[in-house]
Amino acid sequence: IKQLIAAYTQRKIWHEGIAVVIAGRVNVGKSSILNRFLQEDRAIVTPIPGTTRDLLEYMVTIEGLPVKLVDTAGMRKVKGEVERKGVDLTNTQLGLADLTLLVIDRSRPLNKYDLHLLQKVDTTATIVVLNKTDLPAKLSDKKINTVFQRFPKVAVSALTGKEFNTLNKAIFNTVVSKKIDMFSAPIIPNLRHKTTLTNASMFLEKASKNLIAGFPLEIVAADLLWAKNAIDEITGNKTTEEILSNIFSKFCIGK
Template identity: 60%
Template structure:
C-alpha cells in the first residue's frame, strides 16, 4: 500500500439493517466534500471541529436529498488519521449507504482499502505498529481479558514496555561506544561482568517475560475447546445446556440422541471456551452413527480439555472407559452425573476406572455441582499453560518472533563479553537486538510486514 495524499472514503459500519451507518472520509478534500454534498438544516458559515451538523446529503446529479444525516468534521492532526476527517452518520441499509458513498466518491474521494485509515494513522505517527495491531485485537476480542489487553496495548502499554527495554539497551550501547572511542582512559574502562549483569537483568529478563506471555495468547484470544464425551445417555447434552444456561442441545431419554458435533461459546472467568457436545459411545449401529462417532473421536483427540461424563445411576461398562480413548490424561476431568438418582455404580468401580483424574459430582437435572465443575475447568486451564489470571500485555506471534531474535542477539553479546571478545563485536550484537525490537514498533519494519498487518483489517477501519 503506497501512502498517497489523496482522500479516501469507506463505509465504516457493517452493512445491513441497523439504526445508523457511518461513512468515513479522510484527506485534504474532506471539508470540501462536506461543503459540496451536504446541505445543512441551518446555515453554516464554516464547520467547527467535533460538532454534529444535521442536514441532508444531496445528489449532485438531481439536486435532490438522498438521506437526512448528521455529519462531523475532525481536522487534522486531531483525528484518527491525523488528516482532515469527515464522518457521515446516515441511515443504515445497503442501498442508502452505497448511494451516499457513491456521491462522496464522485466528489473526489476514492474508495479506501481495508485498514487504510489505520495505516495512515501509523504512517502519520499517531500510533505505532503495536497499537495498530491492538485495534485488530480489540475488534476480534472474545473475552473481557483479551479486550483489556488489547485496550492496554492500544493505549501504548506494550510500546512503553518496549521503550523501557530499548532505553536500557541504548544506555549500555552508549557506554560501550564510549570505551571504544577512548580505550585508554581509566574512567571509560568497562567492567565486563557488570555490563553482562546489566544486560541480563534490565534487558534479557523483561524480554523473556514478554515472550512467555505469548503462550497465553491462544487461550485468551481464541479460547479453549472443551469436549464433552461419554457413553450414550449419560447426560452430555444436558450438561452442555446447563453450562450454556439454555436449552441448546436436544435432550431425550433415548440413547443415541446426539449424532453430530454441536459447538457453542461461553466464557468461564473471562476465558473464552468452545464447548462441544458429541455423539455418545455405544456399539455402533448404522453409518450415520459410525460417522458421528468418528467425528467424536477426532474432536476428542484435538480437544483442549475433555469432560468424560459417566452416569452414576447405572453400572459402568466398557463404553464408559472407551470415552477416555486416547485422550491425554492430563486434559481430562471426569464428570459423575445424575447424582440426584439412586446410585448403581459404586465409588470403588468409579475409582478403579478413573482413579487419579480430577473428578466432579453433578446433577444436570438440578444444577448441583456446576460451580465445582466450572472451577475445575478453570483450574485445569490455568495449570496447563502457565496462564496468569489477567495478563495486561499479550504479544502476538510477530512480536514474539522479533523478541526471540532480540534474545538470541543478547545471548550472543553476553557470550562475547564473557569471552573477552572486542567490544566492536559486542556492539554489533546489541545493534541487532535493538533492530529486532524496533521491528515490533514499526521503526524499521519492512513494507511487506506492514502490508501484512494492515491487510488483516476490515474495510473502513
C-alpha cells in the same frame, strides 16, 4: 522467556476462547449437561440411546471466559452410516479440543466404551464429570479413584444443577494458568514474538545442555549467539527482509 511464551497462550485464551468438548458413551447425560450450561433446552434429551448424532456447538461464558461447548455423539456399537459419521466426528473433536469433559454416569457401572474414551482423551486437558448424583450410585469412590486417578473429577447432577458452580471453577482453573499474571506482564507477545521466543528458548536450553556435557565453548557460544539473534529480532537490533515484510503486510499504506 518461558513466562512470556506462556503469556501468549493465556492471551489467546482470553481473546479467542477455548473449545470444550463434552464426550461420553450414550445416555450419560451429555446433552443434559449442555442444556444446564446454556440454562435452557437447546439439545434434545430422551431416554433413547443415540439421540445426538451430529455435533452441537454453542458459545457460552464460564467464569468470564469465552467457551465454545461442543456436544458429541455418544460412544456405542455403531448402527448404520449416520451413527458412524457421528462417532467419527466425535473422535475428530477430541483431537481438536482445548479441554474435554468426559461424562461418566455414576448410576451405572463402567463399560468398555467409557474405558475406550478414557484412552483417547488428553490426561492434561480433561475433567471427569461424574453425572447423575441424584440417582443411587453404582460406582464406588474406590473404583472412581482407581480408574480416574490421573484426572480431576467433579460430581454433578445435570437434572438439579448440583455442583455446577464447582464444575465451572474446575474448567476455569484447568485452562487458565495461575502462574501467569497476564495483566501485569511487561509484554504480551503476538504470534511472531511467540515463535521467535520459542526459538531463543530452544537455543538457550541447547547451550545449557552442551555446557554441562562438556562440549567446547565455541559450540556453546554459537548456540548463545543464535538465541541472541532471535531476541534481537524482537527488540529491533536485527531486522531482516522477512520480518519487515511480515510487519508491513498488516498495514495498508496509501500512496
